[in-house]
Amino acid sequence: MTEIASKYADFEGLRAQAVALRREGLSRRQIRDRMRLHNNEILNRLLEGEPAPEWTKRPNAKDDLREQARELRLQGMTYDQIQVELGCSKSSVSLWVRDLPKPAPRTREAASAIAKKGWAATLERREVERKQTQEAARKETAPLSDRELFLLGVGLYWAEGTKSKPHRRQERVSFINSDPDMIGVYLAWLRLLGVTTERLRFHVHIHESADAAEAERFWREFVHADSSRFGKTSLKTHNPKTNRKNVGENYRGCLVIHVLQSADLYRRIEGWWYGIVGAALTPEQRNRA
Numbered sequence: 492m493t494e495i496a497s498k499y500a501d502f503e504g505l506r507a508q509a510v511a512l513r514r515e516g517l518s519r520r521q522i523r524d525r526m527r528l529h530n531n532e533i534l535n536r537l538l539e540g541e542p543a544p545e546w547t548k549r550p551n552a553k554d555d556l557r558e559q560a561r562e563l564r565l566q567g568m569t570y571d572q573i574q575v576e577l578g579c580s581k582s583s584v585s586l587w588v589r590d591l592p593k594p595a596p597r598t599r600e601a602a603s604a605i606a607k608k609g610w611a612a613t614l615e616r617r618e619v620e621r622k623q624t625q626e627a628a629r630k631e632t633a634p635l636s637d638r639e640l641f642l643l644g645v646g647l648y649w650a651e652g653t654k655s656k657p658h659r660r661q662e663r664v665s666f667i668n669s670d671p672d673m674i675g676v677y678l679a680w681l682r683l684l685g686v687t688t689e690r691l692r693f694h695v696h697i698h699e700s701a702d703a704a705e706a707e708r709f710w711r712e713f714v715h716a717d718s719s720r721f722g723k724t725s726l727k728t729h730n731p732k733t734n735r736k737n738v739g740e741n742y743r744g745c746l747v748i749h750v751l752q753s754a755d756l757y758r759r760i761e762g763w764w765y766g767i768v769g770a771a772l773t774p775e776q777r778n779r780a
Contacts, residue, residue, distance in 0.1 A: 509537040516544040564588040644680025664753035669745045694722035697744025700729040706743040
């Protein structure tokens with residue numbers, strides 16, 4: 492006070508003026524400019540104890556949550572319960588309600604129920620996030636150009652198709668997979684290459700304990716081919732000691748797709764693949780491979 496009084500003899504008069512302006516609803520900056528004060532320390536002393544007008548306060552998105560948290564705490568809820576109910580962090584709950592009385596201790600059963608509810612909420616939130624990420628990623632790949640489909644199909648075939656080996660020279664195009672989406676992309680790639688449907692032959696691989704007839708019907712409808720273009724279904728012997736996961740009504744075995752008269756096509760696929768390898772890897776990486 493002494494230092495300020497030495498600079499401003501009529502401190503009380505200045506304070507009365509500053510308080511009056513504050514109560515009229517002026518901000519600190521407006522008061523400073525109006526009174527031509529450029530010392531924040533002096534301005535703080537002049538406005539000491541005077542609340543800021545509402546319009547100068549920044550809106551806080553968590554104000555409503557804070558009020559709800561305090562109300563729930565007064566109802567006897569724990570931090571965990573409030574966190575689950577409002578979907579906010581436990582640290583925020585603690586900050587908002589730490590001055591309020593603690594609720595009565597909960598039983599083990601009640602604590603378990605709270606934990607389960609919290610985990611269910613976490614799983615639900617993760618599922619929403621997962622779907623949002625998938626949808627955003629899906630949009631990044633659309634539309635697909637012919638060249639993109641061409642390169643994709645080459646990699647797809649080299650991963651899932653049959654390949655000729657030095658010990659077993661077999662140059663034919665044959666592809667097997669259980670995923671209908673994978674099969675659909677592969678067939679789209681064959682169409683892009685000009686392979687007609689008349690050159691395609693199919694047959695099903697499935698466990699003997701599954702519904703082979705239903706699987707055959709599904710794949711015939713999926714590829715739009717009649718039974719004359721399907722070979723005999725291969726049944727895999729079921730080992731009772733194994734715990735198979737691919738069971739249920741959605742299990743339809745694998746579909747094998749053969750392309751007739753495909754030696755030349757196989758050689759081109761092999762060349763395309765090694766062209767991709769040469770373009771993607773450095774000489775040092777290719778030498779190591």
